[in-house]
Amino acid sequence: MQEYINLIILETYKILFLLVPLLVFVAMIVWLDRRVWAFVQKRRGPNVVGPFGLLQSLADALKYIFKEIIIPASSNKVIFILAPIVTMTLALIAWAVIPFSETQVLANINVGILYLFAVSSLGVYGIIMGGWASNSKYPFLGSIRSAAQMVSYEVSIGIIIINVLLCVGSLNLKDIVLAQQNIWFVVPLFPMFVIFFISALAETNRPPFDLPEAESELVAGYQTEYSGMMYAMFWLGEYANILLMCAMGTILFLGGWLSPIQIFPFNMISEPLWMIFKILFLFILFALVKAIVPRYRYDQLMKLGWKIFLPLSLIWVVLTASYLFYFDLLPKN
Secondary structure, three states, X not given: OHHHHHHHHHHHHHHHHHHHHHHHHHHHHHHHHHHHHHHHOOOOOOOOOOHHHOOHHHHHHHHHHHOOOOOOOOOXXXXXXXXXXXXXXXXXXXXXXXXXXXXXXXXXXXXXXXHHHHHHHXXXXXXXXXXXXXXXXXXXXXXXXXXXXXHHHHHHHHHHHHHHHHHHOOOOHHXXXXXXXXXXXXXXXXXXXXXXHHHHHHXXXXXXXXXXXXXXXXXOHHHOOOOHHHHHHHHHHHHHHHHHHHHHHHHHHOXXXXXXXXXXXXXXXXXXXXXHHHHHHHHHHHHHHHHHOOOOOHHHHHHHHHHHHHHHHHHHHHHHHHHHHHOOOOOOO
């Protein structure tokens, strides 16, 4: 019995050791997002609360905590309350399988990439629940758009993942990173990296694909009726998902925790730091896209996903498989 209790305490420590830095990182990421946006527009961005405005996210979080939670009278109250909880929980549990170094991973499961794909797909449910339970037409339209968009782009993300798996021969995230010791997959699979990046933008409802919360036509989309901490949970889940997509891009294409070149100043930096640097690099690209690119029309968004990305990624799977087979490079397990 004592062994079980010790095991539970140890696992709880591990989970907290992952979750607490992750939540702090999400808060810092919101600050970075706003600073990059301001930099492109030649503004200052958040710079008052704390040094360089670093505590602005904390101030925002405190504001949300103390705000009143209003539940619309005509809404389905149980589902309305559950929606942000589902969104945030799913965004956070996906991080269990992300390896930050060869030893630092919470759950080193053999089907890590499948788990990630499944959990990120389930994120749609929170949004649909929120939109439907609000019992108002704008949130409902926003959530339907979001669901259609996420499902459309998940297809191409899945096929892109197949490209990487063909080169590795394993679903384990650690194996995927270790397979990139000679060359990062971003080099041979560069077109797939570009499509993955754009699909990740659409998957996480980021500009230029932020159709579900298009202010000009749908108020705030599925978040319209939310306030206080429930709104903050949606917002937290959204940014945790963005970071998750950056982490997936890092593991699949940018060599995870591996140093770019094994020479003196670079190989002194610890493995988790390399992982964080690469995630930050991808996030800054996300933020730059938000500041630079205008919003897509809905039919253009669907056309891009189904008529351009899907055929391209399928053709690339055939090309990758043919190349690996012809030159006898298929992974031998």
